[in-house]
Amino acid sequence: MTTNAIDTNPTLLGVSSGAIDSIPSLATLRDETFRHLQEVGFPGPKNEEYKYTPLTRALEKLSLDDQEGTGTVNLADYAIPDLDATVVAFVNEKCVTSLPETEGLIVKPLQEALSEGKGINHFAKIVDAQSDAFVAWNTLAWTYGFYIEVPAGKTLTKPLVILHVSDGAVRKAARNLIVVGRNAQCTVIQMFASTGKGASYVNVVTEGFVDENARLDLYAIQADMPGQIQFNQTRVLQKDNSRVNSYAFTLGGKLVRNNLALALDGQGCESHMYGLYLLNGDTHADNHTVVDHIKPNSFSNELYKGIMDDTSRGVFNGKIYVRPNAQKTNAFQSNRNILLSTDAKVNTKPQLEIWADDVKCSHGCTTGQIDEDALFYLMARGIPRSTARAMLLYAFAGETIDAVSLPPVQQYLAQRVSQRLQRNDF
Amino acid sequence: MLSIKNLCAKIGDNQILNGIDLEVKPGEIHAIMGPNGSGKSTLASVLAGREEFEVTDGSVEFLGKDLLAMSPDERAREGIFMAFQYPVEIPGVSTVNFMKTAVNQVRTHRGLPALDAVSFLSLMKEKMKLVDIDQSLLNRSLNEGFSGGEKKRNEIFQLAMLDPRLAILDETDSGLDIDALRIVADGVNKLMTKDKSIIVVTHYQRLLEYIVPDFVHVLYKGKIVKSGGKELALELEAKGYDWVKDSVAA
Numbered sequence: 001m002t003t004n005a006i007d008t009n010p011t012l013l014g015v016s017s018g019a020i021d022s023i024p025s026l027a028t029l030r031d032e033t034f035r036h037l038q039e040v041g042f043p044g045p046k047n048e049e050y051k052y053t054p055l056t057r058a059l060e061k062l063s064l065d066d067q068e069g070t071g072t073v074n075l076a077d078y079a080i081p082d083l084d085a086t087v088v089a090f091v092n093e094k095c096v097t098s099l100p101e102t103e104g105l106i107v108k109p110l111q112e113a114l115s116e117g118k119g120i121n122h123f124a125k126i127v128d129a130q131s132d133a134f135v136a137w138n139t140l141a142w143t144y145g146f147y148i149e150v151p152a153g154k155t156l157t158k159p160l161v162i163l164h165v166s167d168g169a170v171r172k173a174a175r176n177l178i179v180v181g182r183n184a185q186c187t188v189i190q191m192f193a194s195t196g197k198g199a200s201y202v203n204v205v206t207e208g209f210v211d212e213n214a215r216l217d218l219y220a221i222q223a224d225m226p227g228q229i230q231f232n233q234t235r236v237l238q239k240d241n242s243r244v245n246s247y248a249f250t251l252g253g254k255l256v257r258n259n260l261a262l263a264l265d266g267q268g269c270e271s272h273m274y275g276l277y278l279l280n281g282d283t284h285a286d287n288h289t290v291v292d293h294i295k296p297n298s299f300s301n302e303l304y305k306g307i308m309d310d311t312s313r314g315v316f317n318g319k320i321y322v323r324p325n326a327q328k329t330n331a332f333q334s335n336r337n338i339l340l341s342t343d344a345k346v347n348t349k350p351q352l353e354i355w356a357d358d359v360k361c362s363h364g365c366t367t368g369q370i371d372e373d374a375l376f377y378l379m380a381r382g383i384p385r386s387t388a389r390a391m392l393l394y395a396f397a398g399e400t401i402d403a404v405s406l407p408p409v410q411q412y413l414a415q416r417v418s419q420r421l422q423r424n425d426f
Numbered sequence: 427m428l429s430i431k432n433l434c435a436k437i438g439d440n441q442i443l444n445g446i447d448l449e450v451k452p453g454e455i456h457a458i459m460g461p462n463g464s465g466k467s468t469l470a471s472v473l474a475g476r477e478e479f480e481v482t483d484g485s486v487e488f489l490g491k492d493l494l495a496m497s498p499d500e501r502a503r504e505g506i507f508m509a510f511q512y513p514v515e516i517p518g519v520s521t522v523n524f525m526k527t528a529v530n531q532v533r534t535h536r537g538l539p540a541l542d543a544v545s546f547l548s549l550m551k552e553k554m555k556l557v558d559i560d561q562s563l564l565n566r567s568l569n570e571g572f573s574g575g576e577k578k579r580n581e582i583f584q585l586a587m588l589d590p591r592l593a594i595l596d597e598t599d600s601g602l603d604i605d606a607l608r609i610v611a612d613g614v615n616k617l618m619t620k621d622k623s624i625i626v627v628t629h630y631q632r633l634l635e636y637i638v639p640d641f642v643h644v645l646y647k648g649k650i651v652k653s654g655g656k657e658l659a660l661e662l663e664a665k666g667y668d669w670v671k672d673s674v675a676a
Contacts, residue, residue: 380498
């Protein structure tokens with residue numbers, strides 16, 4: 001291992017101080033990942049997976065020198081009202097809350113867990129470290145994040161909220177591993193926020209293992225300031241009769257790339273993926289999703305919606321794989337977009353690859369403008385244009401919010417989204 | 427109430443209204459009839475403020491104010507209501523939901539306090555009876571999956587809720603069977619008072635058996651070519667529009 005390579009290659013910044021360095025049992029993985037990353041580098045503009053999202057270029061241009069942190073982050077600013085939750089908060093890489101003590105649940109820093117051998121069977125096995133350069137970088141560079149284990153049969157009544165706050169210019173990587181045992185249930189909400197308008201970068205990888213008949217609800221609420229670059233990869237492996245609900249709400253940031261992959265490695269699985277990206281300014285948000293039906297008799301449903309204003313840009317890529325063995329699969333996907341300005345853009349691409357012959361699959365994508373007839377109708381009833389417009393946009397976006405299973409989270413999102421839509425500058 | 431003078435309007439390069447003059451006083455019901463393409467619905471749309479139509483000449487005064495200078499929502503708050511010929515479907519917006527906003531916008535404009543949830547609900551219950559409409563329908567996405575009759579009853583329900591000074595019914599009878607027509611017409615008649623006016627735009631005489639007009643105007647090629655009392659509608663029904671066309675040509 002040479003550290004010189006790190007100095008000469010800006011894209012490898014930070015990889016020499018990752019937590020993985022301290023875990024001897026992962027030394028081989030570390031070395032192989034490092035060599036791989038050096039070899040492949042970060043994806044350039046010709047890489048199909050990053051065609052519309054020049055993350056590498058954004059990172060190369062990233063200047064982290066121009067912003068001091070406020071040093072005074074008020075966690076109450078980020079609370080979800082009325083939500084009885086266990087909250088752990090990180091300001092930059094530092095945990096500023098005590099570790100939760102929830103009966104029967106194991107939550108500990110991933111570094112500590114892996115050192116004890118916990119989660120070692122799943123770490124970097126659900127997400128292949130070489131599957132993506134940013135995942136490789138994360139594998140080498142992560143310094144914080146959790147190992148969360150819900151033992152068999154345990155239902156976690158309180159959701160676990162992981163709050164990631166970027167205060168000032170920061171480059172950070174977080175890694176989570178969530179293991180939900182048989183017949184167990186839990187909800188994990190990751191919230192992302194930042195304090196200033198300057199640049200920062202967060203790279204988060206979350207791996208999930210959902211055992212038989214278990215359920216995991218995963219939320220990502222991305223409400224960053226306009227300088228933040230975020231790479232967020234989540235991959236969950238599902239066993240028989242398990243259920244996963246994923247919610248991704250992208251409300252801000254400079255450049256957000258979400259990779260979400262669900263591997264349905266069991267029969268009778270149910271998977272729901274909801275996403276909403278509400279973009280203005282020059283925010284760029286890219287959702288790449290994969291649903292991989294590996295075994296028969298499972299169901300997946302995906303609904304992503306986007307509203308783009310100003311010069312913002314949305315990207316959606318939804319892959320559905322139905323493997324030869326996965327007969328009787330039901331897989332549905334829908335991506336719908338509204339463009340509010342002539343300079344806003346969206347690139348949407350559904351991709352279905354079906355090798356089984358007895359399946360029900362559908363996909364659809366639409367991109368349109370606000371319905372002028374509907375707008376006129378509401379105005380003809382005395383409702384001012386801006387209010388009518390906000391009502392119509394909320395009606396469009398609301399379908400993803402209505403799908404949220406926790407009422408306080410639903411209300412929180414409904415309020416945030418409708419406030420945004422009612423602002424005339426949106 | 428409403429004073430239309432030499433109103434001309436076009437859509438794109440297509441001149442549709444060619445100088446309409448119409449005077450509507452409080453308490454009057456006017457029927458605008460005419461063959462297809464004569465400009466009936468355009469007139470209704472221009473009065474409601476549809477932006478696709480460009481007014482090229484003329485003026486419209488409503489309660490002493492320049493109607494054409496107002497946006498569609500201002501017109502509605504001032505007291506104009508148009509019942510749409512083709513009510514739009516709006517997924518995700520329920521009638522109850524948007525009516526709450528609309529009623530309070532109108533009330534605020536009239537200097538009345540906004541209704542709280544309870545008063546709104548009781549007002550709604552009262553008006554629902556008027557057009558025999560079910561609350562479950564009003565809780566659903568606006569007009570989505572409604573039958574033709576349900577859509578038109580919903581229009582009249584909204585008319586009742588907003589209590590306008592001038593109602594414009596644009597082909598409200600189209601797509602209605604006779605029972606639905608009677609319900610809709612009864613609703614409108616119950617809402618009519620001495621200080622209100624109605625303009626009924628219709629192709630057929632049928633609706634006018636139930637909403638009896640004081641005046642009937644025949645529109646042809648964007649102009650009012652004949653005006654009379656309610657008997658004019660019967661004459662039209664008997665003789666057809668060719669009779670008007672011929673008399674204009676002659």
